[in-house]
Amino acid sequence: MANNKTVSEKNPLGDLRMTKQRKVVYDVLVEGAKDHPTASEVFVRAKELMPSISLATVYNCLETMTQAGVVTQVNMDREASRFCPNLQPHAHFFCSECEEIFDVGLKEKEAPTTPWALPDGMEIDQLLVNMRGVCPKCAAKNSNN
Amino acid sequence: MANNKTVSEKNPLGDLRMTKQRKVVYDVLVEGAKDHPTASEVFVRAKELMPSISLATVYNCLETMTQAGVVTQVNMDREASRFCPNLQPHAHFFCSECEEIFDVGLKEKEAPTTPWALPDGMEIDQLLVNMRGVCPKCAAKNSNN
DNA sequence: TAGCCTTTTTAGAATAATTCTAAGAATAAT
DNA sequence: ATTATTCTTAGAATTATTCTAAAAAGGCTA
Numbered sequence: 001m002a003n004n005k006t007v008s009e010k011n012p013l014g015d016l017r018m019t020k021q022r023k024v025v026y027d028v029l030v031e032g033a034k035d036h037p038t039a040s041e042v043f044v045r046a047k048e049l050m051p052s053i054s055l056a057t058v059y060n061c062l063e064t065m066t067q068a069g070v071v072t073q074v075n076m077d078r079e080a081s082r083f084c085p086n087l088q089p090h091a092h093f094f095c096s097e098c099e100e101i102f103d104v105g106l107k108e109k110e111a112p113t114t115p116w117a118l119p120d121g122m123e124i125d126q127l128l129v130n131m132r133g134v135c136p137k138c139a140a141k142n143s144n145n
Numbered sequence: 146m147a148n149n150k151t152v153s154e155k156n157p158l159g160d161l162r163m164t165k166q167r168k169v170v171y172d173v174l175v176e177g178a179k180d181h182p183t184a185s186e187v188f189v190r191a192k193e194l195m196p197s198i199s200l201a202t203v204y205n206c207l208e209t210m211t212q213a214g215v216v217t218q219v220n221m222d223r224e225a226s227r228f229c230p231n232l233q234p235h236a237h238f239f240c241s242e243c244e245e246i247f248d249v250g251l252k253e254k255e256a257p258t259t260p261w262a263l264p265d266g267m268e269i270d271q272l273l274v275n276m277r278g279v280c281p282k283c284a285a286k287n288s289n290n
Numbered sequence: 291t292a293g294c295c296t297t298t299t300t301a302g303a304a305t306a307a308t309t310c311t312a313a314g315a316a317t318a319a320t
Numbered sequence: 321a322t323t324a325t326t327c328t329t330a331g332a333a334t335t336a337t338t339c340t341a342a343a344a345a346g347g348c349t350a
Contacts, residue, residue, distance in 0.1 A: 017317075019327065039307080054329050059308070064327095075222055078337075080307060091261055096270070107262045115255035116236055116274070121281030122249075125241070129261070130273040136266030162346075164298065184336080199300050204337070209298095223308075225336060297346075304339065309332105316327070 012070045024050045025061040029071055029085045036074055036082040036092075036101040074101065076130055091129035097138040104131065157215045169195045170206040174216055174230045181219060181227040181237075181246040219246065221275055236274035242283040249276065 013022065028045045029037070037045070043058045062083055065071045074082040074092050082101060089112060091104040106112060112127050134142070158167065173190045174182070182190070188203045207228055210216045219227040219237050227246060234257060236249040251257060257272050279287070 017326070019316085021328070052329090056309085056330075057328055060328075063309095073222075075220060077218075077220055078223070078226060078307095081223060093267065093269075102264075104264075104267075105262050106260055110260035112260050113276075114260045115251055115257050116276075117250050117252045119247075119249075119281050121284050122238065123279040123284055124238075124276050125279070126277040128275040128277075130275075131258075131269050132271040132273075134268040134270070136264050139266050139268055162297070164345085166299070197300090201301075201338085202299055205299075223336095291350105293348100293350090295346105295348085297344105299344070300342090302340090305337085307335095307337105309334070311332080312329100314327100314329080317325085319324070320322080 013064065013068045016064060016068060020050065021046075021053055021057050022061045022064065024053060025058055026065065026070070026085070029083055033085060034103075036084050038080040038082050040080070042083065074130075075128075076101070076132075089127075091131060093131040093133065093135070095135035095138055096132060097134055097142075100135065102135060104129075158209065158213050161209060161213060165195065166191075166198055166202050167206045167209065169198060170203055171210065171215070171230070174228055178230055179248075181229050183225040183227050185225065187228065219275075220273075221246070221277075236276060238276040238278065238280070240280035240283055241277060242279055242287075245280065247280060249274075 012018075012026075016022075024046050025042060027049065028042050032045070039059055039062055040055070042062065043053070043055050046053050046058055062071065062073070066073045066083070069087070071083050071085050072087070074084060076082070076092070076094050084103070086103050089106055091112075093102045093104050094100075095102070112129065113124060118124070157163075157171075161167075169191045170187060172194065173187050177190070184204055184207055185200070187207065188198070188200050191198050191203055207216065207218070211218045211228070214232070216228050216230050217232070219229060221227070221237070221239050229248070231248050234251055236257075238247045238249050239245075240247070257274065258269060263269070
């Protein structure tokens with residue numbers, strides 16, 4: 001893909017306005033970069049920075065940013081969506097014990113579709129990988145007991 | 146008293162009863178093996194075979210069978226869960242144009258985790274892959290226009 | 291077979307995340 | 321400045337799913 005230094009270089013939302021509310025929501029996400037909050041959790045944190053913000057706005061902002069490709073929406077089962085500002089291609093791992101979500105990156109030189117037998121002509125726009133299991137920390141804790 | 150074959154040999158639900166309702170729900174799924182119906186869609190089809198069946202029962206049956214590992218629950222974004230009786234490891238592909246869901250199998254000798262840089266000690270119990278894009282049929286249709 | 295216990299089904303109420311609505315506020319365009 | 325567009329907001333509405341409590345079905349033992 002060619003160099004696309006456009007408006008997006010200045011404003012990660014491209015044509016969309018970077019409003020105060022959107023900034024707050026984005027800041028909340030970046031701040032807690034590792035912890036994948038739900039919309040309601042974002043709402044609680046955003047209220048600390050801007051008490052007047054509403055839940056609907058948080059939903060709007062998250063949706064806008066997801067569309068704009070600035071944040072990623074993580075859906076595990078049918079639980080509340082979670083959001084993260086990690087733009088690198090990555091999978092999400094949910095630990096069944098500590099119930100935390102971890103990002104898992106790609107190995108060097110690997111494409112996420114590698115193992116899959118894609119039919120000829122199938123065009124992939126998006127690939128979403130959710131894993132579930134026990135994280136290293138919890139696994140270690142278990143074997144110590 | 147002692148049966149020479151284990152229950153699970155006869156009954157894919159193991160210890161759980163294969164009730165009339167469960168049979169109907171399972172049959173509906175196997176029949177439409179390729180089309181990944183939602184619970185409501187299963188309900189509509191099940192009613193044709195057993196008019197007295199209730200939606201709650203369909204949900205119960207689907208849950209039971211998912212637990213038993215006889216069917217797979219497919220969650221795309223936050224849309225209604227879909228169900229399929231394909232037990233082979235496979236990914237799900239959603240075509241943004243015809244809005245159908247396709248199963249995508251693994252290449253020979255590939256593991257679904259291959260491309261991912263899993264931290265040492267991380268135990269994977271389940272891996273879920275959802276793709277989104279344009280299916281070969283729709284892609285072909287587009288280039289003909 | 292009767293009696294008892296557990297599992298399953300059922301209709302309808304309840305829940306919870308998300309989206310919608312409509313009006314007002316903020317920003318941009320003319 | 322005026323107008324047009326985009327955003328925000330509170331609260332209502334939606335929707336898939338789960339819960340509840342009672343009735344029915346199925347299995348087990350005597």
